[in-house]
Amino acid sequence: xxxxxxxxxxxxxxxxxxxxxxxxxxxxxxxxxxxxxxxxxxxxxxxxxxxxxxxxxxxxxxxxxxxxxxxxxxxxxxxxxxxxxxxxxxxxxxxxxxxxxxxxxxxxxxxxxxxxxxxxxxxxxxxxxxxxxxxxxxxxxxxxxxxxxxxxxxxxxxxxxxxxxxxxxxxxxxxxxxxxxxxxxxxxxxxxxxxxxxxxxxxxxxxxxxxxxxxxxxxxxxxxxxxxxxxxxxxxxxxxxxxxxxxxxxxxxxxxxxxxxxxxxxxxxxxxxxxxxxxxxxxxxxxxxxxxxxxxxxxxxxxxxxxxxxxxxxxxxxxxxxxxxxxxxxxxxxxxxxxxxxxxxxxxxxxxxxxxxxxxxxxxxxxxxxxxxxxxxxxxxxxxxxxxxxxxxxxxxxxxxxxxxxxxxxxxxxxxxxxxxxxxxxxxxxxxxxxxxxxxxxxxxxxxxxxxxxxxxxxxxxxxxxxxxxxxxxxxxxxxxxxxxxxxxxxxxxxxxxxxxxx
Amino acid sequence: xxxxxxxxxxxxxxxxxxxxxxxxxxxxxxxxxxxxxxxxxxxxxxxxxxxxxxxxxxxxxxxxxxxxxxxxxxxxxxxxxxxxxxxxxxxxxxxxxxxxxxxxxxxxxxxxxxxxxxxxxxxxxxxxxxxxxxxxxxxxxxxxxxxxxxxxxxxxxxxxxxxxxxxxxxxxxxxxxxxxxxxxxxxxxxxxxxxxxxxxxxxxxxxxxxxxxxxxxxxxxxxxxxxxxxxxxxxxxxxxxxxxxxxxxxxxxxxxxxxxxxxxxxxxxxxxxxxxxxxxxxxxxxxxxxxxxxxxxxxxxxxxxxxxxxxxxxxxxxxxxxxxxxxxxxxxxxxxxxxxxxxxxxxxxxxxxxxxxxxxxxxxxxxxxxxxxxxxxxxxxxxxxxxxxxxxxxxxxxxxxxxxxxxxxxxxxxxxxxxxxxxxxxxxxxxxxxxxxxxxxxxxxxxxxxxxxxxxxxxxxxxxxxxxxxxxxxxxxxxxxxxxxxxxxxxxxxx
Numbered sequence: 001x002x003x004x005x006x007x008x009x010x011x012x013x014x015x016x017x018x019x020x021x022x023x024x025x026x027x028x029x030x031x032x033x034x035x036x037x038x039x040x041x042x043x044x045x046x047x048x049x050x051x052x053x054x055x056x057x058x059x060x061x062x063x064x065x066x067x068x069x070x071x072x073x074x075x076x077x078x079x080x081x082x083x084x085x086x087x088x089x090x091x092x093x094x095x096x097x098x099x100x101x102x103x104x105x106x107x108x109x110x111x112x113x114x115x116x117x118x119x120x121x122x123x124x125x126x127x128x129x130x131x132x133x134x135x136x137x138x139x140x141x142x143x144x145x146x147x148x149x150x151x152x153x154x155x156x157x158x159x160x161x162x163x164x165x166x167x168x169x170x171x172x173x174x175x176x177x178x179x180x181x182x183x184x185x186x187x188x189x190x191x192x193x194x195x196x197x198x199x200x201x202x203x204x205x206x207x208x209x210x211x212x213x214x215x216x217x218x219x220x221x222x223x224x225x226x227x228x229x230x231x232x233x234x235x236x237x238x239x240x241x242x243x244x245x246x247x248x249x250x251x252x253x254x255x256x257x258x259x260x261x262x263x264x265x266x267x268x269x270x271x272x273x274x275x276x277x278x279x280x281x282x283x284x285x286x287x288x289x290x291x292x293x294x295x296x297x298x299x300x301x302x303x304x305x306x307x308x309x310x311x312x313x314x315x316x317x318x319x320x321x322x323x324x325x326x327x328x329x330x331x332x333x334x335x336x337x338x339x340x341x342x343x344x345x346x347x348x349x350x351x352x353x354x355x356x357x358x359x360x361x362x363x364x365x366x367x368x369x370x371x372x373x374x375x376x377x378x379x380x381x382x383x384x385x386x387x388x389x390x391x392x393x394x395x396x397x398x399x400x401x402x403x404x405x406x407x408x409x410x411x412x413x414x415x416x417x418x419x420x421x422x423x424x425x426x427x428x429x430x431x432x433x434x435x436x437x438x439x440x441x442x443x444x445x446x447x448x449x450x451x452x453x454x455x456x457x458x459x460x461x462x463x464x465x466x467x468x469x470x471x472x473x474x475x476x477x478x479x480x481x482x483x484x485x486x487x488x489x490x491x492x493x494x495x496x497x498x499x500x501x502x503x
Numbered sequence: 504x505x506x507x508x509x510x511x512x513x514x515x516x517x518x519x520x521x522x523x524x525x526x527x528x529x530x531x532x533x534x535x536x537x538x539x540x541x542x543x544x545x546x547x548x549x550x551x552x553x554x555x556x557x558x559x560x561x562x563x564x565x566x567x568x569x570x571x572x573x574x575x576x577x578x579x580x581x582x583x584x585x586x587x588x589x590x591x592x593x594x595x596x597x598x599x600x601x602x603x604x605x606x607x608x609x610x611x612x613x614x615x616x617x618x619x620x621x622x623x624x625x626x627x628x629x630x631x632x633x634x635x636x637x638x639x640x641x642x643x644x645x646x647x648x649x650x651x652x653x654x655x656x657x658x659x660x661x662x663x664x665x666x667x668x669x670x671x672x673x674x675x676x677x678x679x680x681x682x683x684x685x686x687x688x689x690x691x692x693x694x695x696x697x698x699x700x701x702x703x704x705x706x707x708x709x710x711x712x713x714x715x716x717x718x719x720x721x722x723x724x725x726x727x728x729x730x731x732x733x734x735x736x737x738x739x740x741x742x743x744x745x746x747x748x749x750x751x752x753x754x755x756x757x758x759x760x761x762x763x764x765x766x767x768x769x770x771x772x773x774x775x776x777x778x779x780x781x782x783x784x785x786x787x788x789x790x791x792x793x794x795x796x797x798x799x800x801x802x803x804x805x806x807x808x809x810x811x812x813x814x815x816x817x818x819x820x821x822x823x824x825x826x827x828x829x830x831x832x833x834x835x836x837x838x839x840x841x842x843x844x845x846x847x848x849x850x851x852x853x854x855x856x857x858x859x860x861x862x863x864x865x866x867x868x869x870x871x872x873x874x875x876x877x878x879x880x881x882x883x884x885x886x887x888x889x890x891x892x893x894x895x896x897x898x899x900x901x902x903x904x905x906x907x908x909x910x911x912x913x914x915x916x917x918x919x920x921x922x923x924x925x926x927x928x929x930x931x932x933x934x935x936x937x938x939x940x941x942x943x944x945x946x947x948x949x950x951x952x953x954x955x956x957x958x959x960x961x962x963x964x965x966x967x968x969x970x971x972x973x974x975x976x977x978x979x980x981x982x983x984x985x986x987x988x989x990x991x992x993x994x995x996x997x998x
Contacts, residue, residue, distance in 0.1 A: 062605070062836070063598065063601070063603065063712075064585045064607060064709040064711050064712065065709075066707060068742065068745055069745065098825075098875070100832060101848075102834045105830060106830050107830050158848070160834070299826070299880075301880070304714070304716035305712075305715050305746065307745055
């Protein structure tokens with residue numbers, strides 16, 4: 001199999017008043033682990049339940065309650081690590097991150113500061129223009145989500161919903177390898193795609209099941225290369241962390257506006273403070289979340305309620321063996337096996353379900369034709385009805401049937417579109433529909449000739465003009481198609497028209 | 504039979520099985536004793552209805568011949584254990600009115616084995632204290648007095664209510680918990696037996712946490728045999744506690760042969776502290792002689808890192824406590840302060856915790872917060888963890904060298920008077936734990952056995968420290984010591 005090869009993208013440059021500036025970006029993506037139960041309790045993780053209905057005694061931090069690790073969540077983290085080609089740490093440990101907030105009942109979040117379960121990995125981020133960047137993953141650790149505080153239901157009181165409390169999150173930390181807002185969005189998109197392939201996170205950003213903290217700093221051109229050589233962060237600017245972004249659009253806008261804010265500060269002779277900021281999409285600005293005086297000291301220490309998490313290599317190997325084909329491999333295979341363009345292969349492999357659909361259609365048929373039909377006709381039609389590929393009324397077998405009819409020249413491409421619409425709306429076997437509704441292409445030259453002769457006889461003036469100007473032959477083709485209800489084989493019609501006009 | 508409340512577990516069990524008494528009789532005797540012992544302030548939540556119901560059920564079980572180990576035996580339960588539907592406050596104002604919807608694994612094990620709960624026992628707030636004086640219920644009082652002096656004495660802490668109640672025969676036995684000596688020190692102060700098993704033997708699920716890596720439950724009883732019987736029921740592997748060990752629990756009582764011939768008993772030289780009272784020194788020497796007379800070999804040993812144990816303990820335990828107690832924030836249960844106009848969440852936390860926690864708890868939360876804070880973590884918490892590893896290794900080395908058990912004093916003195924330490928430096932109070940904290944840091948089993956009285960007639964105890972998971976052997980050595988010491992003194996009833 002061919003490896004996909006790409007050029008390195010250029011870093012985004014923002015022109016300041018005095019200099020050009022480059023961006024350096026690292027992301028911490030919080031991905032909710034797909035699991036029925038929480039990380040340390042048996043409570044359900046179902047979204048949209050009545051407030052405080054999915055809460056165990058452990059989640060509510062009742063006195064004397066103790067956490068017990070959910071093995072499935074560990075398996076999901078390992079699967080994710082393997083999917084990101086990362087090192088799996090056979091021994092990891094849980095730490096407590098201490099802070100007070102009403103939606104954090106224990107008064108600490110159980111996380112993995114010192115010994116995360118997954119170490120270094122990498123993600124290939126394609127930018128769709130023939131360039132791609134290899135973004136290094138620093139680590140992935142498991143941690144508990146917090147609950148939800150609701151401040152706008154009552155003028156005097158705040159409400160707390162603990163349904164989300166204790167749900168397992170994977171925090172996926174990248175190195176500062178990302179060089180622009182578009183790259184950041186492409187990275188999150190790629191990560192989301194891989195996690196969805198793996199089935200370890202549903203990637204639903206709207207529900208907050210995937211969100212990102214974005215670290216942004218600026219530097220002068222050339223400084224980043226020095227950092228790369230030395231891995232010494234002092235070559236880079238001071239970073240600010242923009243918290244809790246749950247849309248690709250906001251991620252890009254926030255990075256851009258934050259970079260511009262930092263550039264303005266530095267160019268005015270000031271210093272960027274390392275701090276946590278929030279993005280306000282309404283005003284398109286970032287704001288400091290808390291002052292230095294309020295800066296948290298999380299007092300991390302190993303959670304004494306939990307033993308170190310020890311897993312066995314054999315178990316990791318079993319998970320490795322059960323991994324599905326991942327996007328990069330699938331895309332590469334599609335390009336090789338079905339002669340697809342990079343673009344078409346990317347579109348088809350964006351979701352595992354669409355890739356699977358395409359493969360069933362393409363198997364034993366014309367791959368390129370199948371790709372065109374899936375991308376242009378099927379996706380377009382599904383989008384019109386706001387349907388997912390998994391809800392497609394046209395099955396791969398039905399679409400495959402249509403493609404076979406085209407390849408066999410039983411129907412024309414134009415008729416095929418009508419046929420597709422019929423199958424989409426009414427269902428049925430495409431071959432039977434073509435037969436029953438007389439949609440077969442007319443390849444019988446006798447019938448076409450008769451129709452053409454009639455047209456020639458009826459339009460002597462047109463014939464004369466066309467003899468002088470061969471471009472007008474198209475008019476006769478159109479007339480024949482009209483007369484045969486579109487079923488005439490266009491190739492045969494073209495040939496006959498050319499013959500007759502040449503006489 | 505009269506004075507049924509004065510029976511121990513083994514005697515009462517045998518009498519129940521023979522049909523000489525009923526559990527209802529035993530329970531009523533204890534309930535009467537409790538009613539008459541208000542001055543001891545040992546029972547802080549009484550549950551006579553539950554007790555009598557459980558007693559009747561136990562009698563019915565015994566009648567059918569189904570009499571598990573603890574069937575029909577009335578117990579007191581330390582307030583640190585969550586007991587379903589019954590106030591469980593950990594001796595703290597912050598858990599005012601808290602009645603859990605669940606039963607701790609240890610108490611459930613006891614009730615499954617037919618035990619009867621008389622009520623909840625006084626303790627230092629969140630088990631932080633050595634005199635039971637930090638309790639929101641006021642201090643428990645020892646039934647013992649110095650000769651004819653009527654000054655009130657501490658029963659020790661933190662399981663002071665348990666010690667007072669067992670010593671004064673208000674119950675047949677009681678549960679305790681031990682983070683730095685909270686079973687063994689009060690047992691020694693009140694002339695009873697108390698064992699802290701190996702860390703992981705008893706489930707911590709449903710026991711209000713003080714310092715998770717040190718906390719263990721254990722029985723406080725009138726004899727070593729009783730301790731063996733009750734401990735066996737309390738121990739279990741609990742999937743709900745990740746630190747609970749999946750290991751078979753032996754029949755501890757069957758291991759009480761009293762035969763310790765050839766056993767090697769270590770006497771650690773580092774436990775001979777400067778200024779140790781002569782009485783304690785003599786008690787210790789006498790204990791060694793008794794064990795030698797019973798056929799054991801007495802060996803001088805060294806546990807070189809002993810002197811660092813107390814400081815390490817007073818870093819690790821408060822660090823864990825500061826985090827474990829963060830959940831008491833007034834949001835979901837327990838006490839919440841009245842707020843003033845304009846108060847926000849920070850004021851709610853501050854006022855609630857200032858009102859709900861007593862001074863000693865506040866002190867330890869602050870110490871714990873400090874030692875974990877940025878810039879101090881390595882100097883305090885990490886260093887304390889390293890010390891802990893060394894202390895553990897000290898013990899591993901002597902056990903590897905063939906030592907079967909280690910004999911030490913249980914406490915540096917006999918019980919002191921209530922209020923006597925009020926103005927002292929808190930470190931003076933912490934010194935009470937000097938012989939016991941090493942055992943918690945190393946996760947080992949330790950037992951306190953009463954072996955003598957001081958010049959004022961107050962009980963003194965010796966501690967035996969055993970190999971991990973070898974409580975059976977430790978209990979047998981303690982049984983031999985108990986037999987040789989023949990300690991039978993009881994406090995004169997003044998309450």
